[in-house]
Amino acid sequence: MTRFLFSQLFQTLLVVLAAPLLLGWVNQCRAWLQNRSGPGWLQPYRVLRKLFLKDAVLAYNASVLFRITPYVVFGCMALAASIVPVLATDLPFSPAADVIALVGLFALARVFMALAAMDVGTAFGSMGARREMLIASLAEPALLMVVFTPSLISGSTALTTIVETLAHSRLAIYPSMAFAGVAFVMVMLAENARIPIDNPATHLELTMIHEAMILEYSARHLALMEWANAIKLTVYSAVGVALFLPWGIAQAGDWTMMPLAIVAFAAKMAAGGAGLAVLEAVSAKLRIFRAPEFLGMAFMLAVLGILTHFLLER
Amino acid sequence: MSLDALSALYAAIGVIMFWLALGVAGLVRVHDERFVFRILFPLGSLGGAGLTLVGLAGLTQPAASLVLPLGLPDLPFHLRLDPLSSFFLALLGLAAAGISLFSAAYFRKTAAAQPGLTGLQYHLFLVSMAAVCLADDAYFFMVAWETMALSSYFLVTTDHHVAEIRRAGFLYLLIAHLGAISILLCFGVMQNTAGEYTFASMRGAKLSDFWATAVFLLALVGYGAKAGFVPLHAWLPEAHPAAPSPVSALMSGVMLKMAIYGLLRVTFDLLSQQIWWWGVLALTVGLVSALFGVMFAAVQTDMKRLLAYSSIENIGIALSGIGLAIIFHAYAMNVLAALALIAALYHCINHAAFKSLLFLVTGSVLHATRERSLGHLGGLIRRMPWVAAFGLIGTLAIAGLPPLNGFVSEWLLLQAFLLTPGLPNSYLNMLVPVATAALVLASALAAYVMVKFYGVVFLGQPRDGKLNEVHDASKWERAAFVWLAAACVLLGLAPVAVIAQLDNVSQMLVGATLSGNMGRSGWLFVTPASPERASYSAPLFLIGIVSAVLVVFLLVRWVYHGRARRAAAWDCGFPQQTARMQDTAEGFGQPIKQIFEPFFRIERHLPKPTDERPYYWSKTEDHLWYWLYLPVANTVQWVSQVIGVLQHGRIHVYLVYSFVTLLALLLLIR
Numbered sequence: 005m006t007r008f009l010f011s012q013l014f015q016t017l018l019v020v021l022a023a024p025l026l027l028g029w030v031n032q033c034r035a036w037l038q039n040r041s042g043p044g045w046l047q048p049y050r051v052l053r054k055l056f057l058k059d060a061v062l063a064y065n066a067s068v069l070f071r072i073t074p075y076v077v078f079g080c081m082a083l084a085a086s087i088v089p090v091l092a093t094d095l096p097f098s099p100a101a102d103v104i105a106l107v108g109l110f111a112l113a114r115v116f117m118a119l120a121a122m123d124v125g126t127a128f129g130s131m132g133a134r135r136e137m138l139i140a141s142l143a144e145p146a147l148l149m150v151v152f153t154p155s156l157i158s159g160s161t162a163l164t165t166i167v168e169t170l171a172h173s174r175l176a177i178y179p180s181m182a183f184a185g186v187a188f189v190m191v192m193l194a195e196n197a198r199i200p201i202d203n204p205a206t207h208l209e210l211t212m213i214h215e216a217m218i219l220e221y222s223a224r225h226l227a228l229m230e231w232a233n234a235i236k237l238t239v240y241s242a243v244g245v246a247l248f249l250p251w252g253i254a255q256a257g258d259w260t261m262m263p264l265a266i267v268a269f270a271a272k273m274a275a276g277g278a279g280l281a282v283l284e285a286v287s288a289k290l291r292i293f294r295a296p297e298f299l300g301m302a303f304m305l306a307v308l309g310i311l312t313h314f315l316l317e318r
Numbered sequence: 319m320s321l322d323a324l325s326a327l328y329a330a331i332g333v334i335m336f337w338l339a340l341g342v343a344g345l346v347r348v349h350d351e352r353f354v355f356r357i358l359f360p361l362g363s364l365g366g367a368g369l370t371l372v373g374l375a376g377l378t379q380p381a382a383s384l385v386l387p388l389g390l391p392d393l394p395f396h397l398r399l400d401p402l403s404s405f406f407l408a409l410l411g412l413a414a415a416g417i418s419l420f421s422a423a424y425f426r427k428t429a430a431a432q433p434g435l436t437g438l439q440y441h442l443f444l445v446s447m448a449a450v451c452l453a454d455d456a457y458f459f460m461v462a463w464e465t466m467a468l469s470s471y472f473l474v475t476t477d478h479h480v481a482e483i484r485r486a487g488f489l490y491l492l493i494a495h496l497g498a499i500s501i502l503l504c505f506g507v508m509q510n511t512a513g514e515y516t517f518a519s520m521r522g523a524k525l526s527d528f529w530a531t532a533v534f535l536l537a538l539v540g541y542g543a544k545a546g547f548v549p550l551h552a553w554l555p556e557a558h559p560a561a562p563s564p565v566s567a568l569m570s571g572v573m574l575k576m577a578i579y580g581l582l583r584v585t586f587d588l589l590s591q592q593i594w595w596w597g598v599l600a601l602t603v604g605l606v607s608a609l610f611g612v613m614f615a616a617v618q619t620d621m622k623r624l625l626a627y628s629s630i631e632n633i634g635i636a637l638s639g640i641g642l643a644i645i646f647h648a649y650a651m652n653v654l655a656a657l658a659l660i661a662a663l664y665h666c667i668n669h670a671a672f673k674s675l676l677f678l679v680t681g682s683v684l685h686a687t688r689e690r691s692l693g694h695l696g697g698l699i700r701r702m703p704w705v706a707a708f709g710l711i712g713t714l715a716i717a718g719l720p721p722l723n724g725f726v727s728e729w730l731l732l733q734a735f736l737l738t739p740g741l742p743n744s745y746l747n748m749l750v751p752v753a754t755a756a757l758v759l760a761s762a763l764a765a766y767v768m769v770k771f772y773g774v775v776f777l778g779q780p781r782d783g784k785l786n787e788v789h790d791a792s793k794w795e796r797a798a799f800v801w802l803a804a805a806c807v808l809l810g811l812a813p814v815a816v817i818a819q820l821d822n823v824s825q826m827l828v829g830a831t832l833s834g835n836m837g838r839s840g841w842l843f844v845t846p847a848s849p850e851r852a853s854y855s856a857p858l859f860l861i862g863i864v865s866a867v868l869v870v871f872l873l874v875r876w877v878y879h880g881r882a883r884r885a886a887a888w889d890c891g892f893p894q895q896t897a898r899m900q901d902t903a904e905g906f907g908q909p910i911k912q913i914f915e916p917f918f919r920i921e922r923h924l925p926k927p928t929d930e931r932p933y934y935w936s937k938t939e940d941h942l943w944y945w946l947y948l949p950v951a952n953t954v955q956w957v958s959q960v961i962g963v964l965q966h967g968r969i970h971v972y973l974v975y976s977f978v979t980l981l982a983l984l985l986l987i988r
Contacts, residue, residue, distance in 0.1 A: 078866075099853045102852045108725050119769060119772060122778050129900075134906050145756075149752075149755055162853060
C-alpha cells in the first residue's frame with residue numbers, strides 16, 4: 005500500500021513540477037524556429053517565482069469566488085495529473101475516475117475559470133468566458149469521440165486498462181487509431197488555447213480567449229493559473245501518449261521498468277513539445293467563427309476512426 | 319426499513335389525506351396570510367419529508383394493492399404501491415418538502431389570489447401527483463392526471479390579470495388535453511375489448527405487435543405532451559415563466575417526471591413486449607429534445623425561460639436513457655437495459671433536485687429585484703451571498719460536473735451508450751455510439767448555458783442601480799435551499815447507495831439489477847459493468863479535489879505571504895468601465911445563435927453605418943411555431959368555420975338536423 009501511495013505521489017509531483025518545463029521547452033523551440041535565441045527553458049519557473057513574491061492586486065468588487073478559483077483550478081489539474089498513467093499503470097487513485105470523469109474534471113476547472121472571469125464584470129472577462137465555453141462545448145464531443153475508439157478496442161474507459169491493453173496485451177496496428185490521433189491533436193490544440201484557435205503569446209484585445217479570462221489576476225493567483233495551465237498541457241500530452249503511444253509505460257508492479265519509463269516519458273514529451281512548436285510556427289490563428297469548422301473536422305475524423313474500427317477491426 | 323408494503327401504502331394514503339386536509343384547512347381562513355403560508359405550508363413540507371420515507375420503504379418491498387370504495391358504483395379506485403411508484407413518490411416527496419418550505423416565504427396576498435385558495439390549489443396539485451403514482455386502474459389514473467393538469471393550470475394563472483399569463487395558461491391547458499386524449503386512447507387500446515380498466519388485467523393481456531406499437535406511440539405522444547418532448551414542448555417555455563417560482567419548481571422538478579413515470583408504467587409494466595425500433599424512436603426524440611432545449615436555453619434572455627428550456631434538455635436526456643433501455647430489453651440484454659434504465663431514473667431524481675433548487679433561486683432573485691429579465695440583473699453575489707452560494711451548487715450540478723449529482727447520471731448514461739456495440743444489430747451498434755456525440759454536445763452546451771445563467775445573474779457589475787439595495791433570502795427560503803442542495807450533494811456523493819435502491823425498480827421493470835456488477839467493488843466505487851471496464855468514485859474524487867486545494871492553499875500561504883490590496887479593475891488599461899460594457903445575456907448567447915443559425919428563426923434589425931440613431935433589435939423564435947403549430951391552428955380554425963355554416967341559432971333548423979340524423983340512423987340500422 006505504501007508503495008502504491010509512493011508511486012502515486014511521485015507521479016503527481018513529477019507532472020506538477022515538470023509542467024512548466026514543457027512550456028519552457030515549447031517556447032524555446034518556437035524561438036529557435038523564429039530565429040530568436042529565446043529566454044531559456046527555465047523561464048517559466050522564473051516567472052512563477054516572480055509572481056509568487058509579488059503582492060496580489062484584486063479589483064474592488066472581486067468576490068470570494070474570484071479568490072478561490074485559482075486554488076480550485078490548480079487543485080483540479082493536480083488531481084488530473086494523478087489520474088493519467090504517466091509512468092506506470094498501478095495508480096491507486098486511477099479507479100476513482102475514468103477518462104470521462106477526467107473530461108468532467110477539466111470541465112469543472114473551466115467552469116470555475118469562466119465564472120471568475122465574469123466576476124469582476126469587465127468587458128474582456130466576459131468575452132473570454134463566452135469564447136472559452138463555446139470552444140470547449142464544441143471540443144468536448146470531438147474529444148469523447150476520440151476517446152471512444154481506444155475504449156472500444158480495449159473494452160474500457162479506464163485509462164490504465166486502455167494502456168495495459170494497447171501497450172502490453174493486444175499489440176497490433178489499428179488504422180482507426182490514426183484517425184483518432186489526428187483528431188486528438190486538433191482537440192488538444194483547441195482545449196489548451198494554442199494556435200490556431202488561440203494564441204498564448206498575445207494580449208491583443210480582440211483575439212484573446214484564455215488570456216482574456218485571467219486578465220484580472222495578478223501575483224500568486226496569476227501564478228497558480230499559469231501553472232495550472234502548464235499542468236493541463238502536460239496532462240493532455242500524457243493522455244495523448246497513453247492513448248496513442250503507450251509503449252514504455254511500466255506495467256503494474258514492474259518496478260525495474262521505472263527508470264526506462266521516466267526516460268521514455270521525457271523523450272516523448274520533448275518530441276511532442278517540439279512538434280507543437282512546429283505546428284504553431286507553420287499555422288496562423290483562425291477567426292473565432294472558423295473554430296467550429298476546425299472542431300467539426302476533428303469530430304468527423306474521430307467518427308471516421310470509430311467507423312473504421314467497426315468495419316475493419318472486428 | 320421495517321415498514322411492510324401494505325403499511326407503506328397506507329402511509330402514502332395518509333400523507334395524501336394530510337395534504338388534502340391542509341388544502342381544505344386553508345379555506346377556513348381564506349384571507350389569513352399568516353395562517354396559510356406560515357403554518358399550513360411548513361406542515362405540507364413535513365408531509366413531503368414523510369412521503370420520501372414512505373417511498374424509500376416501498377422501494378424494497380413487493381407490490382401491495384388496495385381497492386378503495388370510492389369512485390363510480392362499479393368502478394372503484396384501485397391503488398398499488400410497487401417499487402416504480404415508490405421511486406416517483408420519493409422523488410415527489412423530496413422536491414415537495416423543499417418547495418413547500420420555500421413557498422411559506424414566497425407567496426404573497428394579492429388582490430387576484432387569496433391565500434386560502436392558493437393553498438388549496440397547491441396542495442391539490444401535490445395530492446394529484448401522488449395519486450397518479452398510486453393509481454392502479456385507468457379510471458383513477460385519468461382522474462388524478464386531469465386533477466394534476468387543472469390544479470397546475472390554476473396555479474400557473476395565479477396572476478391572471480396579466481393577459482400574457484392567461485395566454486400561457488391556455489396553451490398549457492390545450493396541449494395537456496391533447497396529451498390526455500392520447501393517453502385515454504392508449505388505455506382504450508390496452509383494455510382490448512375486455513372492458514376491464516384495471517392495470518392488473520392490462521398486464522395480463524397479450525396484444526399483437528401492431529396494437530402494442532399503437533399503445534406505445536399513443537403513450538409517447540400522450541406523456542410526451544406533458545413531459546415536453548419536441549415537438550410537443552411549446553407550452554413549457556410559456557407556462558413555466560408565467561407561474562410563481564415554487565409552482566415552476568414543482569412543474570419542472572416533479573410534474574414532468576410524472577410523464578416519465580407514465581411512459582415507464584405503460585412501456586415496461588403494462589405492455590408485455592417491446593420492439594427494438596420503439597427504442598430507436600425514443601432515443602431519437604430524446605436526443606433531439608436535448609439538443610433543441612439546450613440550444614434555445616443558450617439564447618434566452620429571461621432567466622425562467624432559460625431554465626424551462628433547460629428542462630426540455632434534461633427530460634430529453636432521461637428519454638434517451640429510456641430509449642436505450644427499450645433497445646437493450648428488446649434484445650434480452652437485461653443487465654444493460656437495467657443500466658440504461660437506472661441512468662434515466664437517476665437523471666430524473668437529479669433533475670428534480672437541481673432544477674427545483676434553481677427555480678427557487680430565481681424565485682428569491684425575483685422577489686428581491688422584481689426582475690426576471692437577465693438584462694437588468696447582475697452582481698447579486700455581493701448583495702445576496704446565500705442565494706448565490708446555493709445557486710452555485712445548483713449550477714455546478716446541472717452543468718454535469720463531478721463530484722455533484724448531474725455528472726453521475728450522465729456518466730452512467732454514457733457507459734450505457736458505450737456498451738451498445740454488443741447489440742446483435744449491425745446498424746445499431748455502429749450508429750448508436752456516434753449518436754452519443756449528440757448527448758455529449760448537449761451536456762457540454764448545458765455547461766455553457768449555466769455559466770451564462772450564473773454569470774449574468776450573480777456575477778459582474780449590477781446592470782441596474784436598484785440592485786444595490788436588494789435583500790438576501792429569508793430563513794424559510796434558506797432552509798429550502800439547504801434541503802435541496804443537500805440532496806444534490808448527497809445524490810452525487812453516494813451513487814452506490816442510490817443505485818442499490820434503483821435496482822429494485824430495474825428488477826421490477828426489466829428483470830435485472832446492477833448489483834451483480836457493483837457488488838464486487840464495494841461501496842466506494844461505481845462499476846456499472848465491471849471494475850476493469852469503468853469505475854468512478856465520487857467520495858474519492860471529492861477528497862482528492864479538497865485535499866489538493868487545501869494543500870496548495872496552505873503551501874502558498876506558508877511559503878509566500880497572503881498580502882493583497884484592492885484597486886480598480888485592470889481590463890487591459892481601459893480607463894472607463896461601466897456595467898453596460900459587460901456581456902449581456904443576448905451577447906453571451908450570440909455565438910450559439912450564429913453557429914446554429916439554421917435551427918432558429920431570427921428576425922433582426924441591424925443599424926446602417928449612416929444611421930443617426932443606430933439601434934439594434936433581434937427576436938429569436940422557434941421554427942416549429944410556424945411549421946407545425948400555426949398551420950394546425952389555422953386548419954382547425956378553417957374547419958370550424960366550415961362547420962360553423964351549419965350553425966344558425968334558430969331552433970327549427972336544429973330540429974331539422976335532428977330529424978335528418980334520426981332518419982339516417984333508422985335507415986342504417988334497419
